[in-house]
Amino acid sequence: MKCLLFFFIACTISQQGFCQQLPAYPYENKVTEILKAPPPAGWKKSGTTKLQYLRLMERIVRTAAPWVDSAGAVIDPYGKAEWGQTTPRFVSSAAI
Numbered sequence: 523m524k525c526l527l528f529f530f531i532a533c534t535i536s537q538q539g540f541c542q543q544l545p546a547y548p549y550e551n552k553v554t555e556i557l558k559a560p561p562p563a564g565w566k567k568s569g570t571t572k573l574q575y576l577r578l579m580e581r582i583v584r585t586a587a588p589w590v591d592s593a594g595a596v597i598d599p600y601g602k603a604e605w606g607q608t609t610p611r612f613v614s615s616a617a618i
Contacts, residue, residue: 579615586612 547553586608589596595604596612 582612582615 591597596609598605
């Protein structure tokens with residue numbers, strides 16, 4: 523829930539122009555360049571459908587939701603700490 527609240531606040535601030543004071547993201551042009559580039563030689567689609575991806579993401583979110591602490595971090599139930607990319611992976615799946 524806190525992730526959704528953060529997203530809402532970020533969008534609201536952006537719409538009000540407050541983010542215009544922030545410096546440009548250093549790799550912004552690189553990301554755009556990569557997205558516009560043709561696929562690498564030999565690249566093939568995985569064959570996985572959008573529905574299959576959504577079902578996988580739903581399992582991630584439903585499994586990890588109880589592990590989210592009051593600050594919005596995903597806490598590993600065995601290690602009792604937030605690990606590396608756990609929270610961003612959860613948030614990216616939950617955002618879809």
